[in-house]
Amino acid sequence: MIEFRGVTKQYPDGTLAIEHVDIVIQPRTITVLVGSSGSGKTTLLRMINRMVDPTSGQVLVDGTDVATVDPVRLRRSIGYVMQNGGLLPHRRIVDNVATVPLLRGVAKSAARARSLELLDTVGLDRGLADKYPRQLSGGQQQRVGVARALAADPNILLMDEPFGAVDPIVRLELQTELRRLQSALDKTVVFVTHDIDEAFALADQMVILRTGGIVAQIGTPAEVLAHPADDFVASFIGADRGQRRLRLQPRDPASGRIVVVDSAGRPAGLIEDDHASIGDGASPDVKAS
């Protein structure tokens, strides 16, 4: 579990990036931090692995205040995926994936074997292993970024706008893949985006931030859609425009979940705990507002 307790971050130049935030992130879930530019999403994310330290308050991982943990050790134990994959341009794909295991002293042959397995895990052909990042598409590079973050087998995966630079179709593929991976690998994922549709597509829990690093609402996509906390949230999720006409897809037999899609077929949320009024495979139109 990850917990923010009364966390504030003020940068040395006086910018108040996060103001007194309390968040609980349950293990093996996807929490999406969503908000407009400058609302403090990246700052919040980076406080989990001590790339940023809070000015006051505590960040706890499994009950331990991260301030008491060596930052280098902490960062090697938590996966981090950034926009454009953050790959090292002069290293082959296989070596990019093996970065952290090699730093930890794993033998080169074992690290390579593990890298190849991870390419399988993220749906990449092993034939790409000896190529360089520039020889891969944007979507492929993002998958390598995910493989690299998984290489140390972390329980926690932090993802900062990881799919921001790819086209919408690849983005949808990557989102679907991330959900699959998360349920297969049982990771706790904290994901930053400014894209509300991406947040609905991925989140078990959404944390909606407003300018000044203030939490506007925390809830499941269904809760946020059904009960936006205030006018800001309603406007941010687009519910006030009355345009979010949603449909239910047939229940996924493996997870038991029902995906909610918008009129363009894009995932907009999940229903996990439905009641008798929503039948399997039924597709009544539902409206968010």
Ligand SMILES: Nc1ncnc2c1ncn2[C@@H]1O[C@H](COP(=O)(O)OP(=O)(O)OP(=O)(O)O)[C@@H](O)[C@H]1O
């Ligand atoms: N190192 C820093 N020094 C001073 N101010 C900073 C620093 N990093 C971020 N900020 C400021 O803190 C606020 C929050 O920034 P942050 O990057 O966390 O927001 P964000 O929601 O991730 O934004 P974006 O979506 O644009 O990446 C912004 O006003 C930003 O300018």
